[in-house]
Amino acid sequence: SAVISQKPSRDICQRGTSLTIQCQVDSQVTMMFWYRQQPGQSLTLIATANQGSEATYESGFVIDKFPISRPNLTFSTLTVSNMSPEDSSIYLCSGRGRDTDTQYFGPGTRLTVL
Amino acid sequence: QKEVEQNSGPLSVPEGAIASLNCTYSDRGSQSFFWYRQYSGKSPELIMSIYSNGDKEDGRFTAQLNKASQYVSLLIRDAQPSDSATYLCVVKNRGSTLGRLYFGRGTQLTVWP
Numbered sequence: 001s002a003v004i005s006q007k008p009s010r011d012i013c014q015r016g017t018s019l020t021i022q023c024q025v026d027s028q029v030t031m032m033f034w035y036r037q038q039p040g041q042s043l044t045l046i047a048t049a050n051q052g053s054e055a056t057y058e059s060g061f062v063i064d065k066f067p068i069s070r071p072n073l074t075f076s077t078l079t080v081s082n083m084s085p086e087d088s089s090i091y092l093c094s095g096r097g098r099d100t101d102t103q104y105f106g107p108g109t110r111l112t113v114l
Numbered sequence: 115q116k117e118v119e120q121n122s123g124p125l126s127v128p129e130g131a132i133a134s135l136n137c138t139y140s141d142r143g144s145q146s147f148f149w150y151r152q153y154s155g156k157s158p159e160l161i162m163s164i165y166s167n168g169d170k171e172d173g174r175f176t177a178q179l180n181k182a183s184q185y186v187s188l189l190i191r192d193a194q195p196s197d198s199a200t201y202l203c204v205v206k207n208r209g210s211t212l213g214r215l216y217f218g219r220g221t222q223l224t225v226w227p
Contacts, residue, residue, distance in 0.1 A: 105157040
């Protein structure tokens with residue numbers, strides 16, 4: 001299985017600030033995704049991180065709020081901007097390898113916004 | 115219409131029993147089906163994938179797929195307290211070239227000793 005790491009593992013932030021989450025994957029991963037999991041809910045796809053170009057966002061998510069970078073094949077960042085308590089959630093990085101449908105998930109970043 | 119539907123539970127079974135988790139999906143052209151397990155406070159981990167009609171067994175786990183009925187299930191035999199978790203049914207639709215997955219809301223399973 002693919003190895004995916006994220007940092008920070010958790011953070012508590014003040015309203016109006018921004019937090020950048022980092023994700024590192026191993027070389028088996030070709031596609032990278034960012035998900036959000038709100039308390040008691042299932043996973044919601046935020047965007048697909050594209051190497052060297054703008055991410056592909058899902059309906060309801062915009063680049064100004066969730067800017068994403070992927071400067072190379074194995075690294076991506078997600079920024080949660082101008083945070084409000086409604087952004088309190090777990091943010092998960094996910095990766096999929098070439099020629100496979102299987103996706104693996106990082107350990108997640110638990111964000112609390114006060 | 116929700117893409118993937120699961121009974122949210124909670125489902126509670128005694129240790130040693132069979133736990134049966136069910137899932138239906140809306141896109142008849144769906145091709146790939148997965149079951150993920152998520153322990154409280156942890157990220158999802160893949161436990162089974164199935165692509166063809168019928169049963170697929172892996173240890174105590176059996177995934178069943180019926181594309182005509184648009185139905186996927188997961189059976190856990192000899193359930194153990196360590197199986198207590200939320201189980202997510204996940205579907206990849208036809209034509210989803212970016213690998214977009216659709217997640218059910220999950221079924222919470224509790225196995226009591």
